[in-house]
Amino acid sequence: MNKQVCEGTTIYYADEGKGDNVIVLLHGFCGSSAYWDDVIPLLSPHYRCIVPDLRGHGQSDAPKGAYSMEEMADDVLNLLQALDIAKASLFGHSMGGYIALSAVQRHPERFNAFGLIHSTAHEDTEEGKEKRLKAVSTIETEGITAFVDGMVPGLFAPQHLDSMADKVIKAKELGYATPPQGAVGAALAMRSRPDRRDVLTAAPLPVLLAAGEHDQVVPAARTFTADKPNIRQSVIGGAGHMSMMEAPRELAEVIKGFLVFAAV
Template sequence: MEHYDQNVGEVTLSYSDDGAGHCIILLHGFCGSREYFNKIIPELSKKHRVIAVDLRGHGHSSTAKGDYRIEQMADDIAKLIQVLEIDKVTMIGHSLGGYVTLAFANRFSDMLHSFSLLHSTALPDDEGGKANREKGMKRIKEEGIEGFVEDLIPKLFAPGNLERLKGEVESAKQIGFKTSQYGAIGALEAMKNRADLQEVLKKEELPILVIAGREDQIIPAEKTFLHKGNHITERLLEHSGHMGMLEEPEKLTEIIFEFLEKNGKI
């Protein structure tokens, strides 16, 4: 996978760019990186151009100072797409990346062919969720990122997969340890303050794919499957928690191909 860096204003985004054809943009979750998608990129890039981006403060992308907002992260991606002179894309956002995808769809729908939420939700944090974000920010400030990531990552996998996917769990931890402390705190702040974007799911102009894991302990399926409509495709990964791209990569790839073919992008 070829890696590139592109300045998009106040940050430099690091990304991989593989394959040719209709462009899929992959956005990872909190304390993740584009490496989360390493199991699905080779297959997806046989039929499509696949760009996986490290969000600001994550992976190899730079860390901007100041407040972080989900809308800023969406703006970063819009600038990258414009610099690369890509027409309409399909954006697939995992968890935090899904919040960014929804904000992008709300602001730049003309740049999208379709979009997908993977283990994500259009709902904002409730009060308990906000309190947990605050706790996380405090812990990272006081102790650094390592202990936080060590506790977080196992919860992202279905309990039954922890032993079978020991290598993937360890790999996800190593990715998390590389997240900038400031970037992690900024992302927690951004998630805590994110808007309710359920209205974006109700707009029928774009095809939408929503994917949940039956054993997701972070965002249960009912928080992903919020709205019905002819423009919305719902898929459940039976043997996944919050990390379908690592827990069921073949099934996930099949679901994405099926969705794109149904919507005219073969």
């Protein structure tokens, strides 16, 4: 892992592959850049892959207090600037998709294309906002391990809990390593994020919307909220919320096919 201080925040990141075409992969809540371990080798022969540990996660700094999607997006933008990357294609998994939307909304000129992977442009429902507060309470009173043990099984398609037990364990172990204050800060950032469906409808950039066939966290209907000629919708068969672990080859092919469609 490499590291870069971005406006006072230290961000760790993987930098794999070479070339002028750069893709940035953002992980989800209580994950890390290691979520993409099975996908990076499939993309790096064709693209330079920048894969950060987001603020509050992995080895990156985890300040105390509530975060915002804008702060987390600015970390990514500052990292790209520090690496002298003028433009990239940005893909965000789950929470990473919320961060991608913030970055693209404010700085579309910095990107060639972007994608939401098991994510949505909707804001949290009222029920969802209550669940965020419950998550914060669980982390603060019972600890990050208890919270992750309750969260991770629901990320995978039910049939994969046994057949991919090793990947379920890996997702849990990455979650256990999340600093509790980082998980709390990120949960509050997700709770306060606005509806950004207008970013999809107004975006002049090519957009990928990828959903898992058996996603129990973000169903396809909440991912596929826009349909325009510049938007490509893909369903990853058999996958739950974690296609980067459950179906890495299929996800990599979806991303590569989209980038051909986007002429990147």
